[in-house]
Amino acid sequence: MIKHIFSDMDGTLLNQHGKVSAGNTTAIQQADIPFTLVSARSPRQMLDAIETLKLTAPQIGFNGGLIYQVKDGQLQVIEDSPVDSGVAKRVVDLVEAKFPGTGISLFGLTDWQVTHMDDGVAFFQEDMPQKPTVLDPVTFWEQPKPIYKMTFCVLNRDVMDGIVKILHEADLPGVAMQKSSDIYLDITAITAKKSRGVNYIAKREQLDLSETAAFGDGPNDIPMLKLVGMPIVMANGLPDVKQVARFLTTDNDHDGVGQGIEKFILEN
Secondary structure (H helix, E strand, O other): OOOEEEEOHHHHHEOOOOOEOHHHHHHHHHHOOOEEEEOOOOHHHHHHHHHHHOOOOOEEEHHHOEEEEEEOOEEEEEEEOOEOHHHHHHHHHHHHHHOOOOOOEEEOOOOEEEOOOOHHHHHHHHHOOOOOEEOOHHHHHHOOOOEOEEEEEOOOHHHHHHHHHHHHHHOOOOEEEEEOOOOEEEEEEOOOOHHHHHHHHHHHOOOOHHHEEEEEOOHHHHHHHHHOOEEEEOOOOOHHHHOOOOEEOOOOOOOHHHHHHHHHHOOO
């Protein structure tokens, strides 16, 4: 019996418009099984879905870098794994030296600050629920608040390739770098993994992993899908991801999560 459901957001729970469909909402709420979003997004980016679904279970943001709950509209941290502030500053210094003017996004618990406003940041903010503020480097680095994710949105491929090259050569300790597309690069703590967040919540709730299910579509969902008892992959998932599925559901534009809950979780 499945006692907790975990779900990726983009390409999985959310449709092509970045929204939770009415069909998914109904299925999730009627199932009455604790439901956790597992995303690279920040809590602010996840809030609309949390409120739509009226979720009360712990949630996982920043690819596992933050486990939290929303209670009475307030964000409460359960466990976190931020990027070391010294490493974050080194990233900024390296990029500033070679590509001055390139905007780097630094995400805190609720804030989004950037080193510069450029065309990449302008493009990035089009789909964001908040606007960034340009940080004051002197005051910011004197007493830096926790940084959970650094994001590069770079529209020039040569510049992106150059940034990836210098950061790989720097051999930065304790962080993981991952490109989600040709124009996006994320840096998080190396311990920030979706599977880690799932495992943490399962232990916290004293659940056997065989009692958990997860939905996903992308490569960064594979460790999470391999961990749970019932891995369910979207029809729009990549071939490598489908290979780890126990079940395949419909795509994210046809209530794939809701269909999967009704067909595979509730009927088993």
